[in-house]
Amino acid sequence: MNIITLAARNVYRNGHRSVVTAAAMAFACAMMIVFASLIEGFVKGSEQNIVAMNSGDIQIHRPGYRDDPDIYSLMIDSADLCNRIRQAGFATSERIFAFGLLASGQSSSGVQLRGLDLDFEPTVTLLNRQVMLGDWLDKTDHHGVVIGKKLARLLDVSLGDELVFVGQTADGYMANDTFYVRGIMRTVSSAIDNAGVLMSKSMLRELIALPEGAHELVVMRTDSMMNLELASQKIKALIRSDLEILNWRQLMPIISRFIETAHVQTLIMMLFTYIAVASVVLNAMLMSVFERIHEFGIMKAIGVRPWQIVRLVYAETFIMTIVASVIGALLGSGITWYLQNHGIDMSSLAEGISFSGIALDPVWYASLSSESVLTPVIFLFVIAAIAVIYPAIKVAVIHPVDAVHHH
Amino acid sequence: MRSLVTLIMIGLLASVFPANADKSRVRTLLNEIDDMWRGQSSYAITTMQVKTRHYTRSMKLEGWSKGKEKTLFRIIEPLREKGTATLKSANHIYTYLPKTDRTIKLTSGMMMGSWMGSHLTNDDLVKEARLEEDYDATISFEGVRDGQDIMEFTLIPKIDAAVVWGKLQLIILADSHIPVVEYYYDEDMLLARTISFSAIKTLGGRQRPSVLRVVPADKPDEYTEFVYEQLTFDLDLSDSLFSLSSLRK
Numbered sequence: 001m002n003i004i005t006l007a008a009r010n011v012y013r014n015g016h017r018s019v020v021t022a023a024a025m026a027f028a029c030a031m032m033i034v035f036a037s038l039i040e041g042f043v044k045g046s047e048q049n050i051v052a053m054n055s056g057d058i059q060i061h062r063p064g065y066r067d068d069p070d071i072y073s074l075m076i077d078s079a080d081l082c083n084r085i086r087q088a089g090f091a092t093s094e095r096i097f098a099f100g101l102l103a104s105g106q107s108s109s110g111v112q113l114r115g116l117d118l119d120f121e122p123t124v125t126l127l128n129r130q131v132m133l134g135d136w137l138d139k140t141d142h143h144g145v146v147i148g149k150k151l152a153r154l155l156d157v158s159l160g161d162e163l164v165f166v167g168q169t170a171d172g173y174m175a176n177d178t179f180y181v182r183g184i185m186r187t188v189s190s191a192i193d194n195a196g197v198l199m200s201k202s203m204l205r206e207l208i209a210l211p212e213g214a215h216e217l218v219v220m221r222t223d224s225m226m227n228l229e230l231a232s233q234k235i236k237a238l239i240r241s242d243l244e245i246l247n248w249r250q251l252m253p254i255i256s257r258f259i260e261t262a263h264v265q266t267l268i269m270m271l272f273t274y275i276a277v278a279s280v281v282l283n284a285m286l287m288s289v290f291e292r293i294h295e296f297g298i299m300k301a302i303g304v305r306p307w308q309i310v311r312l313v314y315a316e317t318f319i320m321t322i323v324a325s326v327i328g329a330l331l332g333s334g335i336t337w338y339l340q341n342h343g344i345d346m347s348s349l350a351e352g353i354s355f356s357g358i359a360l361d362p363v364w365y366a367s368l369s370s371e372s373v374l375t376p377v378i379f380l381f382v383i384a385a386i387a388v389i390y391p392a393i394k395v396a397v398i399h400p401v402d403a404v405h406h407h
Numbered sequence: 408m409r410s411l412v413t414l415i416m417i418g419l420l421a422s423v424f425p426a427n428a429d430k431s432r433v434r435t436l437l438n439e440i441d442d443m444w445r446g447q448s449s450y451a452i453t454t455m456q457v458k459t460r461h462y463t464r465s466m467k468l469e470g471w472s473k474g475k476e477k478t479l480f481r482i483i484e485p486l487r488e489k490g491t492a493t494l495k496s497a498n499h500i501y502t503y504l505p506k507t508d509r510t511i512k513l514t515s516g517m518m519m520g521s522w523m524g525s526h527l528t529n530d531d532l533v534k535e536a537r538l539e540e541d542y543d544a545t546i547s548f549e550g551v552r553d554g555q556d557i558m559e560f561t562l563i564p565k566i567d568a569a570v571v572w573g574k575l576q577l578i579i580l581a582d583s584h585i586p587v588v589e590y591y592y593d594e595d596m597l598l599a600r601t602i603s604f605s606a607i608k609t610l611g612g613r614q615r616p617s618v619l620r621v622v623p624a625d626k627p628d629e630y631t632e633f634v635y636e637q638l639t640f641d642l643d644l645s646d647s648l649f650s651l652s653s654l655r656k
Contacts (some may be wrong), residue, residue, distance in 0.1 A: 072461050101520070103511035164509045166502065172462035172524045174488055176504045381522075 004309065007315030017291065021284040022324040025380060028277035029328025030335065032376035034366065035273050037336040040264075041367035047248075047260050048224075052126045053188050054199060055248045056093075058235055060344030063244045065215060066173035069097060069112075071170055073207065075243065078214035082120075084238050090231070091222055093120035094214035096204055100167020100175065102197060104155040111151065111195045113165070124220040127188065127198070134159045134183035137200050144182030148196040150186050159184070165197075169209035177207055194333040224405045274379060281380070282387035287312060289391035296395040297403020306396035314385070321384045333373055339366035433546060433560065437539040439584055440577070443615055446640035448473045452483075456632045457525050466523070477649040481656070482523075493522070494654045500529055503654040510654060526600070526631040530571060541568040542575065549581070556581040572599070583623045585616060598624040611638040 011018045051057055060081070065073040076082060078094050085092040096115040101108050118139050122128050128136045137146055145163065157163065159181050167175040179199070187193050188208070205211060221231050232247045249256040289296075296309060345362040395403075449472045456465040467484035478495040482488045490505035500513040513520075518530040538544065541564035549558050562575040574592040579585060586604045593599040600623045604616035619633040647653060 011609065101513065102510065103509075106512060108511055108514045110514075164504070164507055166504060166511060168521065168524050170461065172457060174491060174504070174523065176506045178507045178509065317575055333512045 003311050003315050004319075007312055007319055010312070010316050012320050014288070014292070017288050018320055019093050021288050022327070024280050024284045025321060025324035025384065026328035026331065028280050029325055029376050029380045030211060030332035032260050032270075032277060032379065033329065033373050034331025034335050034339070035270060036312050036372040036376060037332075037366040037368050038339065038364070039267070039270060040369060040372050041340070042367045043259060043263050044367050045365055046262070050252065050255055050259075051220070051248050053130065054125055054127060054192070055251055056124045056220050058232055058245060058247045059221040059251060060217040060219065060235070060239070061215065061246075063242070065244070069099070069215070071098060071168075071210070071215075074213035074215060075217065076183060076213040076330050079212065080212065081217060081239050083394050085217070085219055085235065088234060088238055089222055090235070091123040091220040093117045093124045094201060095121075095216040095218060096173070096201060096208075096210060096213075097215050098167055098175070098204060098208045098210075100165055102151075102155065102166045102233060103166070104157045104161060107155050109151060109154050109195065111165075111197045112191065112193075113167070113197045113199060113207070114202055115199055115201040117201045121218075124218045127185075130186050130188050131183040132186035136183060137198060139200060139202075141182060142203060143177075143179050143235075144199075144290045145179045146183035146185055146198040147181060148185055148193040150193045151195055151197070152181065154194075163197075165207070165367070167208065169207075171209050173209070175208050216323060274383075277380075278383045278387070281383045283386065285317060285387040286391050288316075289388065289395055293395060293398065293403050295404075300398065300403060301400040309396040310392045313388055313395065317388045323382055325380050328375055328380065329373055333368060333374070336366045336368045336372070340368050341365075414431075425656055429546070433544045434539050436558075436579070436584060437542075437544055440579065440586055441538055443586070446611075448609070448640070448642050448644045450637075450639045450642055450644075451635060452637040454522070454634045454636060455525060456634070458631075459629045460626070463472070464524070471642045471648060473646070473649060477646075479649055479654070490656065491523075492654050492656070494649060494651070496649055501651060501654060508655075510651060526623050526629065538562060538575075538577070541565060541570050547576075555587070557587065583614060585614065600624055606634075610635055611640045 026040070060075070062073045062075060082092050082094060094117050098113040099113075100111060100113065102111040116127070116137070118137055131146060132149065134146070135144075137144065147157075147163075155163070161181050163179045163181065165175070165177055165179060169175045179197075185192055185196065185198070189196075194196070219231075219235060221228075228247050228249065232245060236245050294383075299309065300306075343365040345363050408490075449470075451470050453468050453470065454465055455468060457463070462625070466482050466488065468480050469481055470478065470480040472478045476495075476497050479492065481488065483491040490503070492503040494501045494503070500511065501510055503510045513529055519528050521527070522529050522531065532590070542564055544560050544562045547559050547561040550556070552559075557578050557583050560575075560577040560579075562577065564570040564572060564574075567642070571594075572591050573594040573596050576590040576592075578587045580587060585607060588604065589602045590598060591600045593600070600621060603620050604618070606616060606618040607614055608617050609615075610617055615635075615638075617635045621631045621633075623629060
């Protein structure tokens with residue numbers, strides 16, 4: 001008789017036990033898929049979060065601008081650079097900066113004005129979604145600015161309050177204007193928190209008499225699958241070599257290291273989960289074989305050879321694992337798909353998580369990928385195969401008389 | 408025995424007196440230099456020219472001072488900034504901005520910022536120090552140098568003086584006591600800036616340099632130059648001139 005047919009009949013005949021065993025494996029498989037997807041989601045999410053909050057994937061500056069943000073350290077042909085970068089399939093946006101004094105009533109503070117391109121900034125970062133109070137900038141509002149949370153506290157201002165700015169124009173005159181608080185940002189970075197005044201690029205251009213050029217270009221990959229290094233290389237090939245092109249890992253090495261470490265830590269966590277799953281599967285397989293020692297004894301007595309018994313046990317396991325992995329994969333993907341779209345909101349546990357001046361998104365999303373599904377499925381097969389070695393050999397070599405009398 | 412005491416006394420006096428005489432002479436000279444610009448009160452019209460790598464611009468200012476605590480400047484040219492005024496009263500600086508019709512008070516964090524785009528900082532205005540009060544001065548050179556009979560003072564800030572410099576060197580003409588050049592050293596004793604005085608003419612009733620040029624040591628091709636066009640001393644200025652309300656005018 002065909003071993004596969006026999007195994008299938010055995011699985012069907014021991015319906016109750018087979019269901020329990022397969023269910024245990026399916027559940028374990030689903031757990032692993034969800035867990036792996038959550039880890040991948042965490043790593044990807046932290047990256048995206050950091051990148052999307054403020055920094056973008058890649059930033060372009062004149063060399064030295066980051067150390068000494070001189071108003072004249074300008075990429076004068078920034079509009080042209082942007083066009084070239086966009087034609088190459090990347091998203092990019094210009095930013096200009098200026099420093100000065102912002103006053104309200106008796107208090108004043110040194111601030112950094114950040115002029116953003118309101119059309120293109122949303123294509124590279126999610127800054128526009130980080131307004132805690134009030135509204136994001138609007139092109140038609142020529143006096144509204146969005147300021148950092150701590151700056152608002154320092155100046156003791158709230159929505160609608162007046163702000164007076166004094167600084168210097170690029171041609172050496174006094175830059176002076178009044179604004180009002182249109183919005184207050186939640187924590188994005190400590191720089192914006194403490195001294196950030198966000199406004200439209202055109203407003204800032206007029207204020208500091210800087211008709212063209214930009215201090216910073218922020219570039220974002222439109223294809224998230226593209227390697228960051230590769231993207232940097234492509235940008236480098238596109239533009240002049242005298243500009244400094246850094247990706248976010250180079251811009252924020254501490255954060256980058258933190259994410260890498262977190263990745264390793266979660267991998268170790270995952271290893272423990274896998275070990276737990278392995279013991280569940282092993283237990284189920286042991287039970288399903290040892291419960292039937294009596295039955296295997298009779299098979300031996302009627303002349304079935306040990307090798308055939310081993311193959312039979314393996315065939316049964318294989319059938320159950322296939323069923324379990326299909327169910328597990330479907331269940332796991334389903335849960336992951338839900339978590340990918342809805343996320344786990346951690347904000348009730350910790351409000352405003354930030355690290356090294358960079359805020360992290362409090363909602364944890366899973367990330368479903370072929371890898372996070374396939375790895376647990378393959379692992380399930382390997383574990384099942386290893387788990388039945390002992391029971392399979394045990395029943396294969398058992399003496400028929402002992403087995404028949406086994407209870 | 409008495410003669411011995413007398414001898415010691417004479418010896419002590421002899422060693423003390425020259426030093427004292429020297430100190431009081433330094434003090435007199437420094438006060439004279441300080442008073443050269445201020446007097447009890449003053450009124451001045453000055454042109455300020457700022458040249459940097461990126462722009463060159465000039466403005467005309469009028470300024471009043473009373474005592475050493477009160478100063479008021481107002482821009483009269485160019486039109487774009489006319490009416491912008493800076494009031495220094497005690498240790499505070501207020502700026503009136505006609506464009507927005509607002510007065511703001513500068514906080515300590517802004518003190519090292521540039522004043523009106525020049526090479527002077529707001530701190531320079533606040534700390535317009537009396538040399539004699541804030542520094543321990545010695546005459547480090549006296550005689551002819553580069554064909555000029557000069558005196559060179561080295562000024563070290565007193566321990567409790569709120570001064571940002573590490574050392575000052577001031578060179579004056581030996582006969583007229585007119586300053587020639589002043590070197591400012593930072594806390595690491597590196598040259599930070601040079602102020603040179605030139606174009607001596609009769610201003611406010613006496614001979615003084617009418618041009619002050621500030622050159623930052625790290626940008627030798629840049630400068631801020633003040634040209635005194637008019638200078639009058641010891642006017643009867645009321646305290647209300649140096650108030651926030653007169654700042655707006």
